[in-house]
Structures are given as structure tokens and as C-alpha cells.
Amino acid sequence: MTQTTPAAVPAPAPPARRHRVHRAWSVVAVTFVTITGAAAFRSLPGLLGEPLHREFGWSRGTIGAAVSVNLALYGVTAPFAAALMDRFGIRRVVATALTVIALGSGLTVWMTSAWQLLLCWGLLVGLGTGSMAPALAATVTHRWFAERRGLVTGILTAASASGQLVFLPLLSWTVERHGWRPASVTVALAAFAVVPLVWLLLRDHPADVGTVPYGAQGFVPRPAPVAGAARRSLAVLSSSVRTPAFWLLTGTFAICGATTNGLVQTHFVPAEHDHGMPVTTAASLLAVAGVFDVAGTIASGWFTDRWDPRRLLAVYYALRGLSLFFLPMLLGPAVRPSMVFFVVFYGLDWVATVPPTLALCRERFGEDSAIVFGWVLASHQIGAALVAYLGSVARDVFGSYDVVWYASGALCAAAALMALVMRRGTPAGRALTGS
Known part of the structure; x- marks a missing residue:
């Protein structure tokens, strides 16, 4: 008699895994709010x-000099901030930077001399913003993704x-209705409000x-703190x-x-005001550019991958x-469809250059890419500072901004050619970026 082997009972299926949102995305959310809040002051110039x-x-050249100091320090501080984050951690550096921004913005309400404008608006806020936004984005991306x-x-x-x-409509309304001092206080409070969020969640x-x-x-183990932030930043610069x-x-x-911040x-709001447009209307147009900038920059990141x-x-x-070559023909006292098209188009392109620029830094410079990007960003802000100042001087000398728009359009053509002659990094570097 043949013995029948009982059929094997299938093993029970393992319980379905619960997919949670990776912690890296919550860090991105906190970083996004932090950078947005700190960027409020940069709406004011x-x-x-x-x-x-x-x-x-004060002459427009004097005011433009303070803006230039702010923009230059924003860039020059960035590579040192990236090294400081490696030494002391992201939370400490960002919380300190936000506090410096708030102090610089708040102290402007008591200024009476131009040197105080340079100190508060130029030095303190320039150091605070430069110690955070660019280095923070690069460091968070490199560590968490x-x-x-x-x-x-x-x-x-x-x-x-x-x-x-996006802060422009609120701040322009505040300046027009209540004066410039309440606007500065608003920015100080916004920066202070973000500090607890950073300390608790980042x-x-x-x-x-x-x-x-x-x-x-x-x-991936946490790397040991790297001492000598300034020395490391300069060493990376020396090799790059x-x-x-x-x-x-x-x-x-x-x-x-030069063609965005600077x-x-x-100069867009003052230029439109020169043509009879109310300041609040011109500021609202820039806010529209900010809305489309979100879509354009995120899409650029997707393209870069x-x-x-x-x-x-x-x-x-x-x-x-x-687009800059056509802008002088679009300026006027009223909002026309052609100007709306320019604002939307320019918004999409505003900082779409950042994701591919950072990707090229990663390809070429690997673990030092955040610091190298800080130095690259320093050139971004030096260009912005020069045009912020020279644009104000051109307005005083020529009575309009037309020559500034045309010269900036020519610079963009040169930048396009420079990008085309650039060589890619090593295959290993490209693999590291995910491209």
C-alpha cells in the first residue's frame, strides 16, 4: 500500500510592510520653511x-553700496558656513545665523547715519544669510540623500x-501704509520665529x-567633526x-x-516706478515671479537628475x-499681458540654474562639493553686488535703467557659451549625483 504524503502547507505570507515617509523628507520640509523665513529680509532692498x-x-549709490555689501557677504560667507556645519552641526550654525539676521534687521529701526545702514543691513544681515541658505541646502542634500x-x-x-x-506684497504694503520701520521689524520677528523650529526639528x-x-x-556613520573650518575652506579653494x-x-x-538678485x-520695482507704476503693483509682479520660481526650480532639479x-x-x-533684451520695451504704468508673460517666464528661470550648477560641483569635487559650491556661490553674490551698485549709479547718471538691462542680456549670452564649453566630471562622479 502506497503511503500518501500530505500536501505541503504553504507558509503564511509575511505581514505587509508599512511604508512610512522617510525622515529625510521631514528634514527637507523644516529646511524649506527655515530658508523661506530667513529670506524675508532679502525682499527689502x-x-x-x-x-x-x-x-x-542718502543717494541711491549710498543705499546701493549697503545692498552690495549684503550681497557680497552673503556669498563670501557661504563656503566658511559649509565648513562650520561640518564642525559644529547644522542646527547650531543655522540657529545662530537666524538670530544674527533678526538682530541686524531689528536694529535698522534706530539708524540715523549711512554707516549704520552698512553695519546692520550690509554686515549683520549679509553674514547671517550667507551663513545659512546656500550652505544649508547643499549640506542637507549631500548628507540626507x-x-x-x-x-x-x-x-x-x-x-x-x-x-x-513672496514676502514682497506684504512688505510693500507695510512700507506704503506704515513706513519702512515696521517692515524691518516684521522681518526680524519672522527670523526669530523660525529659531525654535530649527532647534526642535532639524x-x-x-x-x-x-x-x-x-x-x-x-x-552611513556620522563623520567626525572637522576642525579648522576656515583653513579647510581655503584649502578646498586652493585646490579647486x-x-x-x-x-x-x-x-x-x-x-x-548679476541678472537675478543684483x-x-x-532694480525691477524702482524701474517700474520710474515708468509710473505703483510700488505695490510692481512688488506684486515680483511676487508672481516667486510663485512660478517654485515650479521652475523644482522642474529644473527633476531635469538635472x-x-x-x-x-x-x-x-x-x-x-x-x-528676455532681458525685450524688458525695456515692456515697462510701463499699467500691467499689460506682455509684462505678465515676462514675469512668469523670468520666474520659471530665476534660479533654475542652481540644481545643474550644484550637480556639476558634485561631479567634479565629490565630498568637498558643498564647500566648492559655497565658493561658486560667492561669485554669484559678487556679481549681484556689482550690478546692484552699478545699476543704482547708472540710474543716477543716465536717468533710466535701459543700459543695465541690455548689458545684462549680453552677459547671459556669454554665460550660455561658457556652459557649453564646460567638460563633464568622471563617470564615478556622475554616478554619485544620480545622473
């Missing part, structure tokens, strides 16, 4: 020039640029909460300046800063230059 000129009699770095860079970059622009590294970077295959890629990146990014953000970042840069700069 284009709004306070006329009120300060009327109240104190092994994949989707282009997308995350786009999201955090949008926070910085859009925070500057974490320095995935290892601090027992997780891995998003997309990583295994646990020996490569043609560094100079091409700094050159294109200097033009980016040009449109600082998939396509050659050099060609993306060439397209962005070429289109930006073309």
Missing part, C-alpha cells in the same frame, strides 16, 4: 531705497528665491536618528582654482547673480538673456 532716500537724503539630489536641490533653492519674492545627520540617507544601500571647471562655474554663476530683485546639466545651463542663460 528693492522697497526701502526710495523711503530711505526721502527720509535721510543618495538619490533625488537634483530634485531636493531644486526644492530648497526655490525656498530661498521664492521666500524673497537634525544634523541620518545617523543621529538611526536611519540611512534616502536611497542609500546601507547605514587649479581646474578650468571651477572658473567656468564661477563665471556663469556670477552672471546668474538686477531684477533690486535626467539630462546633461551643462546643456540645461546653456538653455537657461540663453532664454534669460533674450
Whole structure:
């Protein structure tokens, strides 16, 4: 008699895994809010020039000099801030930077002399903003993400640029109805309000909460603190300046800063006011640009994960230059469809250059990419500072901004050519970026 073997009973299926949102995305959310809140002050330069000129009699060149100091320090501080974050941690550096921004903004309400404007508006706020936004975005992306770095860079970059622009309607209304001092106090309070959020919710590294970077295959230990932040920043600069890629990146990014922060953000509202448009209306147009900047920068990050970042840069700069050549013909006392088109178009392109620029830094410079990007960003802000000042001088000399718009359009054409001649990094570097 044949013995029948009972059929094997299938093992019970393992319980379905619960998919939770990775902690890296909550860090991105906190960082986004932090950068947006801190960017409020950077909305003010284009709004306070006329009120300060009327109240104190300071020339536009004097006011433009304070803006230039602010913009230059914003960039020059960035590479040292990235090294400081490696030494002391993200939370400590960001909380300190926000406090300095709030103090600088709040102290302006008592100023009576131009040197105090340079101290508060130029020095303190320049150091505070430079110690945070660019280095913070680069450091968070590098530590918390092994994949989707282009997308995350786009999201955090949008926070910085859009925070500057979205605050414009509120601040312009405040300046017009209540004066420039309440606007400065508003910015100080906004910066102070973000400090507890940073301290309670932001974490320095995935290892601090027992997780891995998003997309990583295994646990990544927290690196030991790196002493000598200034020395390391200068050492990275010394090695990177020996490569043609560094100079091409700094050159294109200097033009980016000149044609955004230095040009449109600082001079668009005064230029429209020269043509009879109310300041609040012109500021609202820039706020619209800020809304579209979010979409444009996030899309640029998505593109950077998939396509050659050099060609993306060439397209962005070429289109930006073309739009600047047409801008003098669009300025007027009323909002016309052509001006709305310009604002939407320029908003989409405002800081779309950042994700591909940062991706190229990662390809070329690896673990030092955050510091190198800080130095590249320094050129961005030096370009912005020069145009913020020279644009004010040109307005005093020529009585209009037309020559500034045309010259900036030509610079964008040069940046497009520089992007095309840039060479890609090593295959290993490209793999690191996820491209």
C-alpha cells in the first residue's frame, strides 16, 4: 500500500510592510520653511531705497553700496558656513545665523547715519544669510540623500528665491501704509520665529536618528567633526582654482547673480516706478515671479537628475538673456499681458540654474562639493553686488535703467557659451549625483 504524503502547507505570507515617509523628507520640509523665513529680509532692498532716500537724503549709490555689501557677504560667507556645519552641526550654525539676521534687521529701526545702514543691513544681515541658505541646502542634500539630489536641490533653492519674492506684497504694503520701520521689524520677528523650529526639528545627520540617507544601500556613520573650518575652506579653494571647471562655474554663476538678485530683485520695482507704476503693483509682479520660481526650480532639479546639466545651463542663460533684451520695451504704468508673460517666464528661470550648477560641483569635487559650491556661490553674490551698485549709479547718471538691462542680456549670452564649453566630471562622479 502506497503511503500518501500530505500536501505541503504553504507558509503564511509575511505581514505587509508599512511604508512610512522617510525622515529625510521631514528634514527637507523644516529646511524649506527655515530658508523661506530667513529670506524675508532679502525682499527689502528693492522697497526701502526710495523711503530711505526721502527720509535721510542718502543717494541711491549710498543705499546701493549697503545692498552690495549684503550681497557680497552673503556669498563670501557661504563656503566658511559649509565648513562650520561640518564642525559644529547644522542646527547650531543655522540657529545662530537666524538670530544674527533678526538682530541686524531689528536694529535698522534706530539708524540715523549711512554707516549704520552698512553695519546692520550690509554686515549683520549679509553674514547671517550667507551663513545659512546656500550652505544649508547643499549640506542637507549631500548628507540626507543618495538619490533625488537634483530634485531636493531644486526644492530648497526655490525656498530661498521664492521666500524673497513672496514676502514682497506684504512688505510693500507695510512700507506704503506704515513706513519702512515696521517692515524691518516684521522681518526680524519672522527670523526669530523660525529659531525654535530649527532647534526642535532639524537634525544634523541620518545617523543621529538611526536611519540611512534616502536611497542609500546601507547605514552611513556620522563623520567626525572637522576642525579648522576656515583653513579647510581655503584649502578646498586652493585646490579647486587649479581646474578650468571651477572658473567656468564661477563665471556663469556670477552672471546668474548679476541678472537675478543684483538686477531684477533690486532694480525691477524702482524701474517700474520710474515708468509710473505703483510700488505695490510692481512688488506684486515680483511676487508672481516667486510663485512660478517654485515650479521652475523644482522642474529644473527633476531635469538635472535626467539630462546633461551643462546643456540645461546653456538653455537657461540663453532664454534669460533674450528676455532681458525685450524688458525695456515692456515697462510701463499699467500691467499689460506682455509684462505678465515676462514675469512668469523670468520666474520659471530665476534660479533654475542652481540644481545643474550644484550637480556639476558634485561631479567634479565629490565630498568637498558643498564647500566648492559655497565658493561658486560667492561669485554669484559678487556679481549681484556689482550690478546692484552699478545699476543704482547708472540710474543716477543716465536717468533710466535701459543700459543695465541690455548689458545684462549680453552677459547671459556669454554665460550660455561658457556652459557649453564646460567638460563633464568622471563617470564615478556622475554616478554619485544620480545622473
